[in-house]
Amino acid sequence: MFKTLTMTVNGAEVSIPVDERESLVDTLRNRLGLTSVKKGCEVGECGACTVLVDGEAIDSCIYLSVWAEGRRILTVEGLKSPTGELDPIQQAFIDEAATQCGFCTPGIIMSAVEIVGTGKRYSREELRKLISGHLCRCTGYESILNAMERIVEETYKRVGK
Amino acid sequence: MFDIESLYQATGIQDAIRALQADERAMIISGGSDVLIQCREGRLAGCSLVSIHGIPELMGIEQAADGTVTIRAATSFSHIANHEIIRRTVPMLGDAVDQVGGPQIRNIGTIGGNVCNGVTSADSASSLWALNATLELHSASGVRQVPIRDFYTGAGKTVRRRDEVLVALHIQKKDYDGFGGCYLKYGKRNAMEIATLGCAAMVRLTEDRRHVADLRLAYGVAGPTPLRCVNTEDAARGMKTDEALLLHVAAGAVAEVNPRTSWRASKEFRLQLVSELAKRAVRQATLNAGGELDV
Ligand SMILES: Cc1cc2nc3c(=O)[nH]c(=O)nc-3n(C[C@H](O)[C@H](O)[C@H](O)COP(=O)(O)OP(=O)(O)OC[C@H]3O[C@@H](n4cnc5c(N)ncnc54)[C@H](O)[C@@H]3O)c2cc1C
Numbered sequence: 001m002f003k004t005l006t007m008t009v010n011g012a013e014v015s016i017p018v019d020e021r022e023s024l025v026d027t028l029r030n031r032l033g034l035t036s037v038k039k040g041c042e043v044g045e046c047g048a049c050t051v052l053v054d055g056e057a058i059d060s061c062i063y064l065s066v067w068a069e070g071r072r073i074l075t076v077e078g079l080k081s082p083t084g085e086l087d088p089i090q091q092a093f094i095d096e097a098a099t100q101c102g103f104c105t106p107g108i109i110m111s112a113v114e115i116v117g118t119g120k121r122y123s124r125e126e127l128r129k130l131i132s133g134h135l136c137r138c139t140g141y142e143s144i145l146n147a148m149e150r151i152v153e154e155t156y157k158r159v160g161k
Numbered sequence: 162m163f164d165i166e167s168l169y170q171a172t173g174i175q176d177a178i179r180a181l182q183a184d185e186r187a188m189i190i191s192g193g194s195d196v197l198i199q200c201r202e203g204r205l206a207g208c209s210l211v212s213i214h215g216i217p218e219l220m221g222i223e224q225a226a227d228g229t230v231t232i233r234a235a236t237s238f239s240h241i242a243n244h245e246i247i248r249r250t251v252p253m254l255g256d257a258v259d260q261v262g263g264p265q266i267r268n269i270g271t272i273g274g275n276v277c278n279g280v281t282s283a284d285s286a287s288s289l290w291a292l293n294a295t296l297e298l299h300s301a302s303g304v305r306q307v308p309i310r311d312f313y314t315g316a317g318k319t320v321r322r323r324d325e326v327l328v329a330l331h332i333q334k335k336d337y338d339g340f341g342g343c344y345l346k347y348g349k350r351n352a353m354e355i356a357t358l359g360c361a362a363m364v365r366l367t368e369d370r371r372h373v374a375d376l377r378l379a380y381g382v383a384g385p386t387p388l389r390c391v392n393t394e395d396a397a398r399g400m401k402t403d404e405a406l407l408l409h410v411a412a413g414a415v416a417e418v419n420p421r422t423s424w425r426a427s428k429e430f431r432l433q434l435v436s437e438l439a440k441r442a443v444r445q446a447t448l449n450a451g452g453e454l455d456v
């Protein structure tokens with residue numbers, strides 16, 4: 001059955017018909033064209049489909065679209081500034097060469113948004129745990145952790161908690 | 162698209178109960194991190210779902226005047242792990258749910274789903290068992306409070322009827338006050354891994370801090386359901402906190418559990434883990450209770 005879903009996606013309110021059997025990753029990719037949200041495993045193992053729902057990172061492949069009613073969704077498309085510049089988190093990933101094929105990158109960046117948003121300082125070991133819901137088949141994770149460390153540190157210096 | 166026959170989003174507990182009664186094939190979905198996986202795998206193909214996702218009266222943690230800690234069933238793991246009440250009263254449970262899956266799973270998975278799936282490897286189950294949690298089930302025929310020791314009936318099976326909603330879990334003050342606790346999970350990886358074995362130990366010390374006043378030892382994956390080693394616990398009371406205590410819990414536990422061989426690990430390896438984790442968890446629980454243990 002189709003339902004009208006109203007949610008805020010990347011800052012803008014959208015109202016669209018969705019099939020109640022649909023996963024959020026399908027709605028975001030196929031109905032809204034937000035293809036930064038990747039489909040890897042579709043069973044919550046790889047994190048490629050990670051988006052923020054009301055500020056919390058979730059695997060959108062195992063999230064029913066109807067659950068997003070009235071909620072705020074954030075994807076990588078919503079990170080760029082009004083003038084089109086990259087978010088400092090994205091820039092940190094570039095500076096540290098933390099992306100190779102790029103398939104895992106949007107998902108990890110969304111987890112990074114949640115982590116950096118706390119304004120806390122994390123050890124490398126803590127960051128390892130905080131990105132454990134993501135699989136990367138290219139980088140070996142070290143460069144990703146470098147990027148995370150850099151941006152967490154920069155943010156802490158600015159807003160430190 | 163998930164292979165779902167129908168989905169009804171309930172607006173509250175009563176509405177969910179009504180919807181479950183109206184469709185005798187319907188089952189509950191909460192965070193969906195078990196149900197939606199089984200839909201994908203085809204095991205639940207064509208299911209009818211009543212969603213209790215996001216219902217405010219099913220979320221949150223409170224402490225009553227008598228100290229009882231109540232965790233509502235649809236509270237997600239990440240909201241439990243660092244909650245002030247949990248850290249202050251039952252930190253072992255907070256540590257246990259902080260080891261479920263990865264961060265995104267902890268943001269979506271609920272403690273209610275973790276016990277209602279009836280699975281022996283559920284990371285919260287052994288701690289809840291050690292804490293003597295009571296499960297509050299609501300249905301059209303009323304409310305019943307089920308002690309966790311009466312909840313599990315077999316692998317993946319519980320006494321919960323299809324049309325009963327787990328509303329909350331309660332932990333009484335006498336079951337946490339003065340205890341030190343420790344949950345240890347053994348898995349092949351440090352994250353995103355179902356437990357090969359889970360062990361929850363709690364220790365309360367006598368006034369001299371050198372003897373055991375009370376001890377609890379619970380396991381996941383050491384049998385078809387989570388379980389407690391009650392004989393070992395009984396015999397541990399009054400014992401001095403020394404190496405003999407650790408040897409006692411290790412040997413006692415091995416005699417009380419009943420693990421099996423699966424693709425994850427052999428029965429023999431699990432028995433080795435039962436013994437080793439008992440020692441480590443009881444040791445840490447003793448230290449967390451403010452005791453000493455010179456071994
Ligand atoms: C990638 C991945 C990793 C995982 N890792 C772990 C892990 O490390 N440790 C672990 O323990 N689990 C793990 N799980 C399993 C799962 O996340 C947990 O079991 C979780 O607690 C399920 O909760 P849920 O709300 O998502 O359940 P759902 O899928 O919504 O429901 C699970 C079952 O419980 C029933 N149910 C749910 N809530 C209620 C209620 N309030 N009243 C009555 N019945 C109810 C449902 O009908 C269903 O049978 C993992 C899952 C995934 C996908």
Ligand code: FES
Nearest residue numbers: 040041042047061
């Ligand atoms: S596609 Fe969602 S976790 Fe892999």
Ligand code: FES
Nearest residue numbers: 100104136137138
């Ligand atoms: S960069 Fe290729 S999967 Fe991570």
